Amino acid sequence: MPSYRASRLCLSLLALSTGAHALSVPFAPDKRAAAATAMTDAQMAAIKPYVFYESATYCRASTLVPNWNCGAWCDANPDFKPVAAGGDNSGTQPLRLVEGFVGYDPKTQEVVVSHQGTDLRSIEQLIEDFNLVFTNLDSTLFPGMSSDIKVYKGFQDAFKKRVSATDTLAAVQKAMSTFNTKKVVATGHSLGSAMALLESLYYHLNLPDANVRFFGTGLPRVGNQAFADFIDAAPLSASFLTNARDIFPRPAPERQENGDQHCSVGEVSLLHQNVSAHNGPYGGINIGNTGCNIPN
Template identity: 45%
Template sequence: MALKRAAQLGLVFLGAIGARTAALPSPLANRANSIAALTDSQVAVFKPYSYYATTGYCMPNTTITWSCGKNCDANPDFKPVASGGNGKSVQRWYVGYDPHSKEVIVSHQGTDPSQFEQILVDADIGFQNLNSTLFPGVSKDVMTHSGFSDAQEKAATEILAAVKKTMSMYGTNKVVATGHSLGAAISLLDAVYFHINLPQASVRFIGYGVPRVGNDHWADYVDAAGFPVTHVNNKQDIVPTLPYVFLGFHHPSGEIHIVDPESWLSCPGQDNNDKLCSKGAVPNLFVGVADDHAGPYDGVTMGQDTCDD
């Protein structure tokens, strides 16, 4: 019920590398001329990241000890390094190391509908430039959602320090930013932030139910950056179609649309209008299904209710 309420409130206010990575669709595949179905093995690659994304909702004292119940148990060998956020003014987050994929994992909490401050973040849909201190060299044409950008800034330097520490501790240059909903929006900004500030790193973004984060120049900038971007959208979820294109917001390339549990489709280009992709399948809020926002994503449900705190 909390997740359904979160999606409904959103409507009101918004209107490995290794074996795992080898199986993921490549950026070039996402820009192909036709929609392509993922194989069962390609779908299976996402499950560890799906659990990492929903774990972002859990309390910092459980993610730093990796004792959050089934979400943590799904990736039992994960090595937590840092966690933070208060779940109110700052979204919860954690950073650690996956020894199987040899990646640093960074995850952020999605919207908790019981926290009014988080609802205000979603509702702050004005545009702003990226912080030039955090994102040096980015054109002023690139504009992002004010609420999402402000949320990302609050923990950016602390998270970057934790990522650097984890890279050094475990001798890896691979970094994956993940999350669900608002957490995915913050993590996409993180991925760009890491790409700029960690030039030695191999960065990847895997997000779930992510709303649009910026304008057309933002979407083009993310595409041109060249690091792999994958945003997974479930069925008739309305959140990935918000804020609307007519307000100036655009997704970068890299959509995977779950048509049904047995059919995951790679949708080429930005905001693909085909009815098999999110924008075409959910042309307005009246056909959106609030419960689809939580998933399931190959059996993984996202949200606060999945944490054993």
């Protein structure tokens, strides 16, 4: 098992006030004040398929659909059934996503929606990442939400601009019907992780019969305490993994993170954080386009 500190169990709920939900192998309870524990090989194995899905979003959409042949990242989940993808900015793809895709994993019997992280070449995305002004959830996308629940404007703007909610929902519904499943997981890295969290809430509200969950890596803080409390209380599983020296989850104040000394907040000061740690390793995998035949 890797000895790097990112392998510590800092995977947790948004508010870290209750136990983290399992992917396919139960994770140990993890509270804000709880000590981090080393992740087991079984827990690492449960996470890896989703890290590969996140990595595949950095590949050209045309290599994801109609054939799943993007390279090493696709080969890691060889049985995946792609349904739709987007992000080439060519106008020819069926989804307007921030580089992402929808499909079905026959091993876990769930629909997977995955989003790429921030494109450092995009000034607009960088501005969205650091627009840390709280705002109410859009009532059209998230009806019936309390006005006490706030999210960072940049992440909601990115979700609204870069994810066609109705188109993606239709693709998810198509996959659920085609493969006869009610399980849906939204996943992503960095900015894609923030959007995947908002998307999982969107599915929770718009797919009442679905079993929805979220898993992300490099997740920045998305909302206020009321938002985190709502996610904790909602019947959806929400968990994420932060690399110990990752600087990008840190800019938002009062991050709701485990304070154990082995986790990113408890251990690493701003002076000792590492930009490159944002891409991993997560379970030994560095997220990016290195495993793509044709990168985005």
